[in-house]
Amino acid sequence: MKYEELARAFCEMNFMQSRKRLDTMRTLSAAGEDGALLCIYNFGGRILAGEIARLMDLSPGRTTNIINMLEKRKYISREHDRADRRKVYIVLTAEGSAYITERYEKSLKLYCGLFEKLGEHDSEEYFRILKRLYEIADEIWEEQNL
Numbered sequence: 001m002k003y004e005e006l007a008r009a010f011c012e013m014n015f016m017q018s019r020k021r022l023d024t025m026r027t028l029s030a031a032g033e034d035g036a037l038l039c040i041y042n043f044g045g046r047i048l049a050g051e052i053a054r055l056m057d058l059s060p061g062r063t064t065n066i067i068n069m070l071e072k073r074k075y076i077s078r079e080h081d082r083a084d085r086r087k088v089y090i091v092l093t094a095e096g097s098a099y100i101t102e103r104y105e106k107s108l109k110l111y112c113g114l115f116e117k118l119g120e121h122d123s124e125e126y127f128r129i130l131k132r133l134y135e136i137a138d139e140i141w142e143e144q145n146l
Contacts, residue, residue, distance in 0.1 A: 010091075031056075037075060037092070037100040038064045045092040052090065120140055 039055055040047050053063040067090060070076040075096030081087035092100075117122045 010026055032064055033070055033075075034057045034103060036063075036070060036090075038104075040076065040090055041097065041100050045097065046089050049078075049088045049090050070096065071095070 006102055035056055039052050043051070049063060049067060050060075052058070052067070053060055056063075058066070067078070069074065070090075071078065073095075074093055077091050077093055078091040078093055081089065118126065
């Protein structure tokens with residue numbers, strides 16, 4: 001088996017599928033603004049700005065840009081810690097909560113339809129293989145200190 005050929009085909013297929021999805025249907029993304037909103041939501045609607053950067057592996061500058069955009073859209077607000085004014089909490093607003101919930105529900109509906117068409121057996125196999133791929137990727141990243 002030629003693993004490099006498979007890897008190249010996988011990368012190309014992933015890239016093309018991602019572009020197609022971005023062009024035709026906006027699903028929930030774990031990166032950028034959606035990712036930050038999910039992060040805030042999963043932490044009970046309130047999180048330190050630095051935690052967003054750490055959890056999403058973003059630079060402070062990129063995190064600030066995302067937070068500024070979310071604040072401009074009124075999806076979040078900023079609150080300074082009363083005890084330590086250097087700490088800034090990012091708080092999900094009602095608008096932000098409604099937006100991320102709607103995006104999440106749309107994504108669930110889309111993926112549910114995909115898995116229904118794929119069928120029970122193939123869906124289970126897909127997740128079995130995907131889980132194994134993630135386990136192997138984690139091993140490789142630890143070995144290579146990535």
